Amino acid sequence: MRIQRESFTADPLQVRAALLRLERGPVLGHLAADHRDCVLLVLAEVLNNVAEHAYGGAVGPVLVTVRQGGDGVLARIIDRGGAAPPLEQDGGPDPAGLPEGGFGLGLIRGLARDICQLRRFGCNVLDLTVGADNSR
Amino acid sequence: MQLTTKRQQGVLIVAPQDARLDAAGVLAFKDQMREAMRDAPGRVILDLGAVNFLDSSGLGAVVAVRRFLAEGGVLELAALTPAVERVFRLTRMDSVFTIHGALSEAVGG
Numbered sequence: 001m002r003i004q005r006e007s008f009t010a011d012p013l014q015v016r017a018a019l020l021r022l023e024r025g026p027v028l029g030h031l032a033a034d035h036r037d038c039v040l041l042v043l044a045e046v047l048n049n050v051a052e053h054a055y056g057g058a059v060g061p062v063l064v065t066v067r068q069g070g071d072g073v074l075a076r077i078i079d080r081g082g083a084a085p086p087l088e089q090d091g092g093p094d095p096a097g098l099p100e101g102g103f104g105l106g107l108i109r110g111l112a113r114d115i116c117q118l119r120r121f122g123c124n125v126l127d128l129t130v131g132a133d134n135s136r
Numbered sequence: 137m138q139l140t141t142k143r144q145q146g147v148l149i150v151a152p153q154d155a156r157l158d159a160a161g162v163l164a165f166k167d168q169m170r171e172a173m174r175d176a177p178g179r180v181i182l183d184l185g186a187v188n189f190l191d192s193s194g195l196g197a198v199v200a201v202r203r204f205l206a207e208g209g210v211l212e213l214a215a216l217t218p219a220v221e222r223v224f225r226l227t228r229m230d231s232v233f234t235i236h237g238a239l240s241e242a243v244g245g
Contacts, residue, residue: 095231103229
């Protein structure tokens with residue numbers, strides 16, 4: 001089974017570097033361009049959230065694992081920050097209000113399925129799947 | 137973050153040269169856009185043809201630079217790559233910008 005793990009500090013530059021490694025790696029490197037773009041976007045949004053919120057302004061470690069499963073890519077993201085708020089359903093910001101933020105969760109929910117958030121041993125564990133069929 | 141700018145038929149065309157407009161790059165993008173849009177004519181076109189990755193931070197930055205427009209000015213977008221077009225569509229922000237296909241369409245129109 002193809003699998004890739006990336007462990008790094010959750011700050012924007014290291015998030016970018018990790019996404020570039022994943023893009024060329026053994027799991028995402030084999031995907032069709034649209035599917036790969038969607039996986040990278042979902043991971044970027046999750047990791048930006050960790051970088052911005054998990055460690056309360058400080059930085060801390062994050063571990064990302066991706067593997068191929070069926071028609072999708074399964075991702076697990078683990079951080080040791082404060083308990084993450086649930087990825088609740090809401091409509092996201094209203095475009096007419098020209099919002100400058102708040103888009104991330106909508107993108108995650110729009111592109112990922114089987115989202116599962118757990119708190120285990122002082123860590124946030126987020127599992128999700130980005131299916132090839134959902135890569136609109 | 138590198139931007140190229142040119143004026144054509146009374147329009148300012150600004151083109152980011154980096155492939156990524158992400159959380160690590162948005163502050164530099166906004167600073168350079170402020171500079172590029174100083175004394176801009178009313179119509180500014182952001183040519184995103186070189187950008188193949190845009191996350192929600194990058195999207196927020198594109199919205200934010202509208203505030204550097206002159207009074208009554210407009211910011212339009214051109215040449216979105218598939219990955220960038222997807223972000224605008226999924227967030228429905230494609231409804232608040234005029235989005236052109238090729239840059240030549242944008243300037244001709």
